[in-house]
Amino acid sequence: MTQTPTIHFGAAEDPIEAMFDRGWSDGLPLVPPTPERVSQMLAGTERSPDEVVATVAPDLVECTVEKVAVNAVMAGCRPEYLPVVLTAVEAACTDEFNIHGVLATTMSVGPIIIVNGPIRKRIGMNSGGNVLGQGNRANMTIGRALQLVIRNVGGGRPGEVDQATLGSPSKLSFCFAEDEEGSPWESLSQERGFSADASTVTLFAGEGPRVIVDQLSRKPESLAKSLAACLMTTGHPKMALAFDTILVVSPEHAARYTGWSKQQLREELQKHLMVDVGRLPSTAIGITTEDKAETKQLPKFRKDGLIIVHAGGTAGLFSSAICGWASGPSGSQHITREIKS
Amino acid sequence: MTLEVLDPTGGEAPAMRQPLPRPASLKGKTVGLLDISKPRGDVFLNHLEEQLNDQGIRTIRFAKPTFTKPAPVDLRQEIASQCDAVIEALAD
Numbered sequence: 001m002t003q004t005p006t007i008h009f010g011a012a013e014d015p016i017e018a019m020f021d022r023g024w025s026d027g028l029p030l031v032p033p034t035p036e037r038v039s040q041m042l043a044g045t046e047r048s049p050d051e052v053v054a055t056v057a058p059d060l061v062e063c064t065v066e067k068v069a070v071n072a073v074m075a076g077c078r079p080e081y082l083p084v085v086l087t088a089v090e091a092a093c094t095d096e097f098n099i100h101g102v103l104a105t106t107m108s109v110g111p112i113i114i115v116n117g118p119i120r121k122r123i124g125m126n127s128g129g130n131v132l133g134q135g136n137r138a139n140m141t142i143g144r145a146l147q148l149v150i151r152n153v154g155g156g157r158p159g160e161v162d163q164a165t166l167g168s169p170s171k172l173s174f175c176f177a178e179d180e181e182g183s184p185w186e187s188l189s190q191e192r193g194f195s196a197d198a199s200t201v202t203l204f205a206g207e208g209p210r211v212i213v214d215q216l217s218r219k220p221e222s223l224a225k226s227l228a229a230c231l232m233t234t235g236h237p238k239m240a241l242a243f244d245t246i247l248v249v250s251p252e253h254a255a256r257y258t259g260w261s262k263q264q265l266r267e268e269l270q271k272h273l274m275v276d277v278g279r280l281p282s283t284a285i286g287i288t289t290e291d292k293a294e295t296k297q298l299p300k301f302r303k304d305g306l307i308i309v310h311a312g313g314t315a316g317l318f319s320s321a322i323c324g325w326a327s328g329p330s331g332s333q334h335i336t337r338e339i340k341s
Numbered sequence: 342m343t344l345e346v347l348d349p350t351g352g353e354a355p356a357m358r359q360p361l362p363r364p365a366s367l368k369g370k371t372v373g374l375l376d377i378s379k380p381r382g383d384v385f386l387n388h389l390e391e392q393l394n395d396q397g398i399r400t401i402r403f404a405k406p407t408f409t410k411p412a413p414v415d416l417r418q419e420i421a422s423q424c425d426a427v428i429e430a431l432a433d
Contacts, residue, residue, distance in 0.1 A: 004347045015344050024349055033347045061351035070349045101409035152349040330378075330407040 003050050004066055006035065019074070024152055026144065026172060030074040041069040044079030045086060046341050053086055054093035056154035057100035058161040063089065063153045068145070071152055075145035075173075080123045081138055084201060085145045087339045088113050088175075091203045092146060096333040102205040102325060103156040106163050109325040110171035111150075112206045112246070113143055114309060116178050116189035117199030119339055125177035129313030132176055132209045132248070132320060143173030168208045170322075176311060183310035184254050185262040192336045199339040204246055204307065205325040205332040215317040220256045221268060227253075227319060228272035232300055234323035240275035240298040244305040244327040244334060248320040250312035262308055273300040302328060364426055367398045373424035375412070376404040382432035389428060403427075 009018045015032045019025055031037065042049055042065070049066035056063045065086060072085050092099040092111050102109055115125055126136035134140065150156045158164065164171065180187040180196075189200040212230040217223035227247065235243040247269075249257075257265055274297040305327060312318070325332055364370055372393055376382040390400050403420055405412050420427050 005352065006345050007348055009344045009346065011343050013344075015346070019346075032344060033349060035345060035347060038347050056351070059351055059353065061353055063351070066347075067349070067351075070347045074349055098410060100411065105409070148349070153351045155351060326409050331409045 003064065004038075004070060023157070024074065024148075026147060026151060028144075028172075030148075031076055033070045033073040037073045038066065038069050041073050041077070041079050041082055042066065044069075044082035047086065054090050056089070056093055056149060057156065058103065059153075059155035061153050061155070063093075063149060067153055068149055071148040072141075072145040075148050076137065076141040077145050078123070078137070078141075081142050081145070083339050083341055084113075084115060084119065084123070084138075084142050084199075085149075087201045087337050088142065088146045088203065089149050091201060091335055091337045092150070094335065096329075096335050097203050097205070098332045099150060099154075099156075100161075102332055103150060103154075104161050104163055105325060106165045107325055108164060108166045108168035108170075108207050109205045110168060110174060111143075111146060112170055112204045112322065113146065113175040114178060114188060114202040114204065114246075115142075115175065115199070116180065116187050116202070116336075117194070117339070118197065119199035120177040120180075127177035127179035127311050131179075131311040131313075132174075139175050139177070140173055143175035146175075147171065147173060170206055170208050174206070174208075178309045179251070179311045182251055182254075182314075184257055184260070185265075185308070185310060188307065188309050189336055191262065194336065194338060200336050201339060202307075202334060202336040204244070204322070204334040206246060206322045207324075209248065209320040209322050212319040212321055213317070214253070214319075217256065220260060220265075223253060223256045224265065224268040225272055228269045231269070231273060231306070231321055232275075234300075234321055238275065240300055241302045241305075242327065244301060244307065244324040246307045246309065246322040246324070248309055248311050248322065250316060250318055250320075251310070251314045252317050253319045254310055266306060266308065269306065270299065273306075274298070275300055307334065367393070367396070367426065370425040371399045371401060371423065373420045373427035374400055374402050375420065375427055375429045376402070377408040377429060377431060378405050379408045379430075379432045382430040385430045385432050386428075389430075 019030045047065045051065045052062050125138045214226035234245050374386045
């Protein structure tokens with residue numbers, strides 16, 4: 001049934017230790033990918049096991065559906081998660097997303113997966129309390145499966161092509177679902193032209209989340225000032241047009257924006273997200289001499305560089321900012337792909 | 342009892358190439374100066390170019406389109422065909 005070579009661990013070998021010894025692990029124990037488990041995993045997709053999903057950097061190795069399934073088993077996924085993992089692998093390995101650069105950079109970024117659409121509920125993903133934290137199998141293992149594919153199939157390992165100075169928990173697994181039902185706004189995928197019936201993954205090269213605390217603002221304009229003040233510090237307060245950012249707005253903060261469209265919020269934030277050119281270091285990424293000559297202020301984020309999603313528990317006046325990496329065509333572009341069954 | 346598992350790896354060892362031996366001298370050689378397009382890479386390479394040119398060594402400047410991706414094959418071939426050695430500037 002399988003194109004993939006098999007390996008026999010010896011009778012005296014502990015399979016968990018044997019997998020560590022072979023360098024397959026990200027540092028946590030793995031589920032042994034037995035033929036039975038991989039076969040069950042493959043039942044989660046209608047796609048043929050020998051279909052090539054992507055060419056995985058950095059070694060540029062062609063990766064089949066079955067090879068993704070092997071790594072998804074090891075990550076702890078259930079079969080119904082596999083379509084999400086496959087789409088995430090496809091998206092990560094595009095020239096736009098540039099997983100090679102995201103992996104190799106000295107910056108602390110990893111591929112972050114945001115899931116939208118009906119599949120969120122179908123596979124039991126968390127979009128509510130502790131959405132960016134631990135405790136949900138789908139959230140935790142889908143991101144891990146993508147990283148294991150990059151490590152094991154692509155050959156991307158820390159200290160080798162991965163040259164991260166500090167790294168980040170987002171390099172282990174960072175996957176969450178948007179709370180669409182409780183949101184005052186259209187979802188991220190709808191904003192990007194997909195129907196409400198479509199399930200999608202959006203990939204974003206980013207760091208870990210940082211909390212934004214504002215428990216005092218009662219007016220939407222006041223809260224927008226707080227959110228913007230914190231967003232200004234992503235990367236560096238003097239940097240403009242450099243790193244795209246995700247703003248995760250929690251339900252209690254979102255409640256301040258009843259009657260506001262997402263675009264209205266974005267425009268309100270934008271008023272407070274202008275960087276004085278005089279404060280810019282001469283070599284700030286994205287700033288050309290021409291820009292400096294003609295503009296007194298530049299926006300913190302490029303057009304489409306601030307992603308707003310709704311997620312989190314229903315109690316707590318917090319939001320979260322997730323700072324990105326070198327953004328746009330010269331670095332990594334966040335992309336949204338529809339999940340196929 | 343043994344346990345059978347499927348190989349999760351790409352199963353291929355990437356080709357490792359050794360760099361060419363360093364030239365004993367740069368006299369009469371052409372040196373490529375490759376800017377990876379990070380801030381201040383040009384400052385560093387300008388300084389090196391001046392020093393090399395002062396010693397009568399010919400230099401040719403190249404630049405990657407972006408520091409975030411590997412150099413395109415065409416650029417690598419262009420450097421290989423025109424230069425005896427290359428200095429790559431990371432900068433920052």
